[in-house]
Amino acid sequence: xxxxxxxxxxxxxxxxxxxxxxxxxxxxxxxxxxxxxxxxxxxxxxxxxxxxxxxxxxxxxxxxxxxxxxxxxxxxxxxxxxxxxxxxxxxxxxxxxxxxxxxxxxxxxxxxxxxxxxxxxxxxxxxxxxxxxxxxxxxxxxxxxxxxxxxxxxxxxxxxxxxxxxxxxxxxxxxxxxxxxxxxxxxxxxxxxxxxxxxxxxxxxxxxxxxxxxxxxxxxxxxxxxxxxxxxxxxxxxxxxxxxxxxxxxxxxxxxxxxxxxxxxxxxxxxxxxxxxxxxxxxxxxxxxxxxxxxxxxxxxxxxxxxxxxxxxxxxxxxxxxxxxxxxxxxxxxxxxxxxxxxxxxxxxxxxxxxxxxxxxxxxxxxxxxxxxxxxxxxxxxxxxxxxxxxxxxxxx
Ligand code: RFL
Ligand code: PHB
Numbered sequence: 026x027x028x029x030x031x032x033x034x035x036x037x038x039x040x041x042x043x044x045x046x047x048x049x050x051x052x053x054x055x056x057x058x059x060x061x062x063x064x065x066x067x068x069x070x071x072x073x074x075x076x077x078x079x080x081x082x083x084x085x086x087x088x089x090x091x092x093x094x095x096x097x098x099x100x101x102x103x104x105x106x107x108x109x110x111x112x113x114x115x116x117x118x119x120x121x122x123x124x125x126x127x128x129x130x131x132x133x134x135x136x137x138x139x140x141x142x143x144x145x146x147x148x149x150x151x152x153x154x155x156x157x158x159x160x161x162x163x164x165x166x167x168x169x170x171x172x173x174x175x176x177x178x179x180x181x182x183x184x185x186x187x188x189x190x191x192x193x194x195x196x197x198x199x200x201x202x203x204x205x206x207x208x209x210x211x212x213x214x215x216x217x218x219x220x221x222x223x224x225x226x227x228x229x230x231x232x233x234x235x236x237x238x239x240x241x242x243x244x245x246x247x248x249x250x251x252x253x254x255x256x257x258x259x260x261x262x263x264x265x266x267x268x269x270x271x272x273x274x275x276x277x278x279x280x281x282x283x284x285x286x287x288x289x290x291x292x293x294x295x296x297x298x299x300x301x302x303x304x305x306x307x308x309x310x311x312x313x314x315x316x317x318x319x320x321x322x323x324x325x326x327x328x329x330x331x332x333x334x335x336x337x338x339x340x341x342x343x344x345x346x347x348x349x350x351x352x353x354x355x356x357x358x359x360x361x362x363x364x365x366x367x368x369x370x371x372x373x374x375x376x377x378x379x380x381x382x383x384x385x386x387x388x389x390x391x392x393x394x395x396x397x398x399x400x401x402x403x404x405x406x407x408x409x410x411x412x413x414x415x416x417x418x419x420x421x422x
Contacts, residue, residue: 028054028144030338031164031177033152034184035064035145037127038310038327040134042181044084045335047143051342054175055145056152056166058184061135068214068287070127071237071245072097072224072321074412077328078123086133093240094125097223100410102397104228105390106273109397116407124224126239127324146173154180154193157306179338180306183331186296188312194303206293206317206372207379208232210247211256213264217283219244220276226319226375228389229271233319233376236268236276244281247318249376250290261285293317295369297361300354301330307353309334314361319375320368325412330357363417367409 030046032039035057043053057064073081073094081087098114098121114121138145149166156162157180164175182190191199219238227234232249239245248267250259265282272280296315301308310327333356337349374389396402 026054026173027176028052029177029342030054030179030181031056031162031175032181032183033154033164033190034058034182034188034310034312035061035135035147036183036185036310037131037134037324038312038331039181039183040131040138041080041084041328042183042309042331042335043143043145044086044134044137045080045331046338047138047141048083048085049335049339051338053143053181054177055138055143056149056164056175057145057147058149058152060147061145065128065132065135068126068128068212068245068289070318070321070324071124071239072325073123073125073130074325075120075122076332076412076415077325080328080332081130081133084134084137086137089133090123090125090130093129094123095238095240096121096123099223101221101223101225102228102393103225103273103276104393108225108273108275109393110223111397111403111406111410113407113411116404117411120411122321122411124238130324149173152184152189154182154190154306157193158304160305162305178305181334182306182308182312183310185311186294186315190306191298191308191312194306194308198300198303200299202295202297202299204295204369206295206376207252208249208376209252209254209290209292210235210318211250211254211259211264211290212245212247212288213261213285214239214287215244215246215283215285216242217244217281218242220272220280225272225276227271228375228393230377230386231267231271234268234271235319236272251379252292254290256288256290259288261288264288291318293319293372295365297358297365299358301357302350302354307334307350309357313357314365316365316368317372318368319372320364320410322364322368322412326361326364329360329415333357359418360413360415363409363413371406371409 340349
């Protein structure tokens with residue numbers, strides 16, 4: 026088989042890239058290790074920044090998102106037993122975020138791809154990338170006991186943190202930066218109305234909690250838990266009880282509990298690969314970087330990588346110019362490091378770390394108190410949460 030761009034990984038990055046390239050008249054084949062249902066079964070991100078919303082529109086798949094997505098103009102912060110609101114809209118001159126689950130976004134992209142008859146190989150085994158330091162790279166895989174080969178001009182590594190693309194880059198050409206946090210997030214999805222109309226980020230003496238949602242009738246909650254906890258050991262009752270202990274009186278009164286639809290524990294990590302380009306292979310999304318979910322940035326960063334990669338590939342074919350692909354890493358990494366910094370800062374501000382001294386939570390409360398009572402402090406949170414502009418800092422360079 027021959028295509029222009031072989032995309033490894035059919036998560037949100039790979040699917041969005043495929044759809045944008047299709048709109049630009051460029052062929053791509055997606056090779057995905059697991060089944061489509063498995064991809065849709067992973068409950069992950071819930072918050073879209075405006076740049077991600079715009080890209081879904083550009084890809085022609087935004088209709089259901091605009092109908093069902095919930096626009097949020099603010100978030101709440103609960104610490105020291107009191108709630109404070111961050112008015113995202115007012116503080117950023119009219120910017121908002123949208124609650125629309127990664128599952129739904131992925132489903133929209135999958136449906137558009139299959140409606141357009143675009144090729145996706147699911148359950149591909151032993152996917153390998155070859156000769157990406159030349160102008161004729163190729164991808165191999167096995168399916169139904171047969172070996173297959175896709176010749177291409179470019180390989181897009183959209184295969185997530187555990188994928189094969191980053192692992193295939195020469196060790197001498199790659200530098201990886203990593204911080205692993207000493208706790209995880211236990212997430213629970215339930216068909217119950219959300220405890221609040223906006224998200225609540227909670228710093229409590231018992232650890233972090235987050236009250237999120239997917240719709241007016243579906244809630245998503247998270248609890249900070251030790252890495253040694255096993256999801257099987259957390260009953261629904263134990264989860265609700267612990268969440269109540271981390272909430273305020275109003276939260277305890279308003280919380281509607283019910284059976285979980287899904288429960289899982291995710292580790293927290295900050296991770297960046299430099300560079301993101303290796304000859305004719307590019308890393309995009311979680312394949313190149315991971316943020317702890319506290320800042321709700323992972324999917325949004327993936328979407329902007331995809332935008333920059335799409336623009337560079339289109340420039341290559343339409344203008345016969347390699348300037349865009351040469352600049353891909355630099356362009357992405359500026360935005361990535363800004364989001365990494367915010368996610369790391371917000372994580373350390375909101376969580377309890379093992380072996381913290383008593384003074385640490387006092388510092389956290391004092392910092393939160395400062396942030397919530399200072400216009401500049403509120404703006405710092407708001408402008409990062411809604412997403413810094415794509416050209417942030419450009420006028421100063
Ligand atoms: P994915 O979603 O991991 O998809 C990669 C795909 O590649 C496939 N794959 C392979 N395919 C072929 N060959 C191989 N060798 C392969 N190895 C792997 C995998 O099966 C998979 O289908 O990466 P992608 O597309 O870059 O998307 C990134 C996002 O999924 C991720 O950044 C977000 O989910 C992060 N995230 C959040 N991001 C936000 O922007 N806002 C949020 O509110 C938010 N909340 C979250 C999150 C992530 C979480 N977890 C579980 C880590 C909340 C949580 C709890
Ligand atoms: C989610 O709804 O899954 C979610 C929302 C905000 C975050 C992380 C996860 O910061």
